[in-house]
Amino acid sequence: MAPARLLGVCSLLCAWSVVTGHLCSLNQQGWANCKGKNLLHAPSSLPSNISGVDLSFNSLVMPHHGTLLMHFPSLRSLNLSSNALWVLSPAVFSNLGALRLLDLSSCSITYLHTDAFKGLGNLHTLLLRNNNLQELEVPVFLPLKALFHLDLQHNALVSVDTLSLQLMESVPQVQLEGNPWVCDCTAQPLQRWLRRRQAVQVTCASPPGLRGREVAALDSQDLGCQMKLRFPRAVSTAQQITVTHSNTTTPPSGKGGRSWPYLVGFLVAAIGLSILIALAAKCKLFHKNFASYRHRPLPETSSIGDSPMEDGSGWDRGSSGRGGRESHPMPGAADLQAEDDDGFIEDNYIQPSEQLPEEEERESHLSI
Incomplete structure (x- = not known):
């Protein structure tokens, strides 16, 4: 049933083309072949439900205002290659919202208007090879949200600005070969x-x-x-010129960016040395405090007479441990102070006149 219906549609299209007398041929897939017919404009007699049209190798005139093709909402493929289009006017394809492939190869295009591809939000493949494009303006690619393949081979591109390259980052396949x-x-x-x-x-x-x-x-x-x-x-200024000249004549050695490990090593060594010095000082202070805690406090003067040392028990223990010497009671603090005071007085208050007779008497005895 389906092949019979397809055959009927094909025969209907062929009969319609014969009756209307247009030069394009239609195939079973709804493709209109208008290649090499010396057409100045796209034929208006084409059915509006065609999915593709081949207008290559013609002499199409690009309209300055409006669209190239009228009332083709289902058009998915358009081949305009080998037509002298020169310049693409703004919004010339704006009514082809379902278009997936646009072939503009070998059309001698020198300039693309910023709105040339306005309305082509579903365009998948754009072929612009073998043209005379010298530059690409940034807004040209903004409407092409679904673009997958961009062919810019064999144009007159000498450079591309950074913004255009950023926009082309979202395009998976970009061909730039053959440009000067x-x-x-x-x-x-x-x-x-x-x-x-x-x-x-x-x-x-x-x-x-x-x-x-x-x-x-x-x-x-x-x-x-x-x-x-x-x-x-x-x-x-002379030093700047010398440094600049040496930089241009001598290639950089590449060691300037390797100085940071030395800086890090120096900082680590300084921090480690500081920590060691702090630990050494802390240990020294600890030993000093420990040694000060080992000294016994001296007995108070008022409690000397009442201390157990007065009875001589401690002295006796020390004496018996030294070989059995005779034990003597330890003199009191008052007696020691008195003896010291007497000796001090004797040493300091004996008059020289009193010492002279004793010395003379001593000498006389020695002479006898």
């Missing part, structure tokens, strides 16, 4: 982007010394990028 890329310091964003995406065959076209080399494989020295040096105010 200028490999200077401005190509560093493109180089980083290519390294992240692991793209291949993106080569330099200029300068001549880097022609044919892959952009992702170059380093900052190859690109001619110089690091900006900051000098203190006290440094003279």
